[in-house]
Amino acid sequence: MTIIDGKETARQIRQEIAAEVEAMVAAGRRRPHLAAVLVGHDGGSETYVANKIKACEECGFKSSLRRFEADITEEQLLGVVRELNDDDDVDGFIVQLPLPAHISEEKVTEAIDPRKDVDGFHPQNVGRMTIGSPAFISATPQGIIELIRRYGVETRGKKAVVIGRSNIVGRPMSILLSQKGVDCTVTLCHSRTPDIAAVCREADIIVAAIGKPGFVTADMVKEGATVIDVGTTRVADTTAARGWRLRGDVDFATVSPKCAFITPVPGGVGPMTICSLMQNTLLAAKKAIYK
Ligand code: GUN
Numbered sequence: 001m002t003i004i005d006g007k008e009t010a011r012q013i014r015q016e017i018a019a020e021v022e023a024m025v026a027a028g029r030r031r032p033h034l035a036a037v038l039v040g041h042d043g044g045s046e047t048y049v050a051n052k053i054k055a056c057e058e059c060g061f062k063s064s065l066r067r068f069e070a071d072i073t074e075e076q077l078l079g080v081v082r083e084l085n086d087d088d089d090v091d092g093f094i095v096q097l098p099l100p101a102h103i104s105e106e107k108v109t110e111a112i113d114p115r116k117d118v119d120g121f122h123p124q125n126v127g128r129m130t131i132g133s134p135a136f137i138s139a140t141p142q143g144i145i146e147l148i149r150r151y152g153v154e155t156r157g158k159k160a161v162v163i164g165r166s167n168i169v170g171r172p173m174s175i176l177l178s179q180k181g182v183d184c185t186v187t188l189c190h191s192r193t194p195d196i197a198a199v200c201r202e203a204d205i206i207v208a209a210i211g212k213p214g215f216v217t218a219d220m221v222k223e224g225a226t227v228i229d230v231g232t233t234r235v236a237d238t239t240a241a242r243g244w245r246l247r248g249d250v251d252f253a254t255v256s257p258k259c260a261f262i263t264p265v266p267g268g269v270g271p272m273t274i275c276s277l278m279q280n281t282l283l284a285a286k287k288a289i290y291k
Helices: 006-026 043-059 074-086 105-111 123-130 139-150 170-178 196-201 252-258 269-285
Strands: 033-039 062-068 092-095 159-163 185-189 205-208 225-229 233-236 244-247 259-262
Touching: 006 043, 006 139, 006 269, 033 043, 033 074, 033 269, 043 062, 043 269, 062 074, 074 092, 074 105, 092 269, 123 170, 139 170, 139 225, 139 269, 159 170, 159 196, 170 185, 170 205, 185 196, 225 252, 252 259
Parallel strands: 033 062, 033 092, 159 185, 159 205, 205 225, 225 259
Antiparallel strands: 233 244
């Protein structure tokens, strides 16, 4: 059994990106610039954005943060998006989700110039990804593909089961796994799927992305399977300094002995997500997706 080390892989990728950025700068190009928009004071969002800014520093990127109170109007926020679209110094930007209830996330996402949509959430990027054209790809599924590749997990002709059909993870994951070059036969399970356990038992690769701690148990996993855990639920833990710890969607203790490869939580998929955002920002700066 191999434990996939997402933390170390992400560190290596950040180093690779930093080397490329220094070569760009030495050749007279400016540093890639990622901007982030943060609305309100949600604890999770604050942490995510702080980690994204830290990753920018490690990659040699310029970063900037635009903060707004939770009472910003939708029209004002759309104005911020338009400004960033028009700012030639900004290569890519993200609007951290969730947004307050009075603001349409759909409207804001669709207002982002697809050429700067390094989250890969704009319908144009989702559509291009779906038909296999160059696109900014949602960070978590892209990070998982990168882990699978770097660890040499065999995918061609294998059966993959994705649990969860979110727009950000499950659905794009199912599409990427079925694409030419990855070549899995994919089943996408969701809350209306009967007997998910039986479906999973057939799988060579399981990607669990439902946000239910410990959902995948040993009886659901075939001997020699690869299990990718996207879950990051905070569960109360009085022994932890912060009073909580992260728990994945997979019952690691019982599932891992059956696996060929498995990702831990924390330190598996999580660190790769921000890394994918950095890769997308570099692609935006190089105009590699939209010429
Ligand atoms: N909220 C949780 N994950 C993400 C993400 O990947 N991008 C943005 N913009 N918001 C998020």
